[in-house]
Amino acid sequence: MKRPTLEAVAARAGVSRATVSRVVNGQTTVAPHIRDVVLRAIDELGYVPNSAARSLVTQRTDSVALVVSEPPTRVFSDDPLFATVIRSASLELEAADKQVVLMLASTAKSHARVERYIASGHVDGVMLISMHGADPLPSAIARMRVPVVSYGRPAVPIDIPFVDNDNVGGAEKAVRHLLDSGRTRIATIAGPLDMIAGQDRLAGYRNVLRDSDRRSIVAVGDFTRESGAIAMRQLLRDDPSLDAVFVANDLMAVGALQALRQAGRSVPGDVALVGFDDIEAAKYTDPPLTTMRHPVADQASAMVQLLLGLFQGGPSDPVILPTELVIRDSA
Amino acid sequence: MKRPTLEAVAARAGVSRATVSRVVNGQTTVAPHIRDVVLRAIDELGYVPNSAARSLVTQRTDSVALVVSEPPTRVFSDDPLFATVIRSASLELEAADKQVVLMLASTAKSHARVERYIASGHVDGVMLISMHGADPLPSAIARMRVPVVSYGRPAVPIDIPFVDNDNVGGAEKAVRHLLDSGRTRIATIAGPLDMIAGQDRLAGYRNVLRDSDRRSIVAVGDFTRESGAIAMRQLLRDDPSLDAVFVANDLMAVGALQALRQAGRSVPGDVALVGFDDIEAAKYTDPPLTTMRHPVADQASAMVQLLLGLFQGGPSDPVILPTELVIRDSA
């Protein structure tokens, strides 16, 4: 009643275990008629290789971990990003015949668990999604002898390969667009500075303003809509004559739009607004939001490809994907 | 340079492999001072048990598969349900020290892959999310000798334990609420009839109308907003004097609301509307939607508990979770 083993198949086919193994693993050094006999025996017995036994000897598991090191509520509910990443990565890995083990690492306890799991050789590699600088997990995992890639540049300077979108360049493009359209007092609502996306987008903004000798006007939000509204109100107090704002993500831009309307400023008449991310809602705001689009799904599959490459001794150079200015009505 | 084994720890601690194994697995039949020596050796060597070797002999893997048998785009983008289920199930499994292997099974090819994976003993159990009747995967997996539970009652009559919300009872409650508030011509926009949620909610509607000797007026949608609008227009043509509609999900209800407005009917003045699911958007429609709330996260964790129970010979009785009428302004 228990599952058939290689041994059983070998007995039925009248060959040795080794030969069956060769057939199962697609080796060519088996005579065609023997092959057929073996395949029939496999079929009749419903044989499926035992993965534990196999990986015990091969030292491979054909599965990789997708470690999401963020508070669980944020992960799914608030941010469609994660869903897209998971879906895209899953699909890409499936094509390579690898399994995805999803690990949500929010608490210290689950961190320990993740580390133990990875250390125990359960997975061939790790894909890491961790957005916050204070997160100890990336360094911990990087120390292990297992291929790791990161979704997004790690917030602490550790040497693990990553795939990121060009946050700096994207921000530069956005701000330059505002300059080119004749705006002169350009403020920014930055994201949280413990996140790379927050840092880099602010850096891009500063780069362009510095090059054009303009003063930067900065308020900091935390990537939520509410914080965008609050920051916008603060900017209007700080510099009532501003005529453009680069907002580090669309969610905050939506909040900013709201605050601007309440303050009686028209967009883009009085104030031009450029967001970042091109989320779904950006199309439906009033006016529709000009924003920087970056390819989330592509980034996820690039991450998978990077990891798969690593398995075969491929390069570990970071991959930076371009962003694209989507011009709608707000700027 | 390679990972230390039990043998190495045993040598260092000056004991046998068996003793180290006992310590690692928390058995109590080890003298305290020996225990300490072993623990120190483990720590010094950085020993972590090899999971493949362990599961080869124990026949357990401590991981379970979460198989999502739906088109991949639907899975995440359109429906926050999946995200909630995945999050809730992950959290619950983590507490039980089990891993989640996420498998998206959309194509026939990936079906084969999922079956092979499960058959190969990679996981101790399977949680299945499959909403459509024509899906062959539930039956295929049910045939294997592995504990399986389903999120939602399987659309085909196969004998696998499941956790579902009370779709029939919920629909009954909703329709009864409409009756109780004095409505007399109550129509319904049903969901797709190859889905259990579609079938059951329609059945609940019919039950109540039958008992109160009223004629049922049915249009069928596919759970999308557009289909809700279309169905609503059709209902208005079929029976212009209807004064209430039970809509099988909120997304369609949003569409219906829109169609009613276009047709110049006020809600709830002319037509009362009750939805199902209590999605986020239901709060923000105009008027806010009266709807049936069901506990998605609870359902997911109940599914996990059911599966964990199965591992220990627990009951395989279906679990049905109650739904709750959330009265807002539309009815």
Add this chain to the structure above:
DNA sequence: CAGTGAAGTGGGAGCGCTCTCTAAGCTGTT
């Protein structure tokens, strides 16, 4: 003081597989 039993430890088999090494069977060349 022998006998019993509990507690603690070690030996060794074996989980199901892969892979190296060896042996056997061919073909083809001189």
Add this chain to the structure above:
DNA sequence: AACAGCTTAGAGAGCGCTCCCACTTCACTG
């Protein structure tokens, strides 16, 4: 006819672990 050189199959070791069983030790009982 003999042997090199190839292809193909089998034997056997071993991956790292658990767990059964046997053994030793020591306390306690009659």
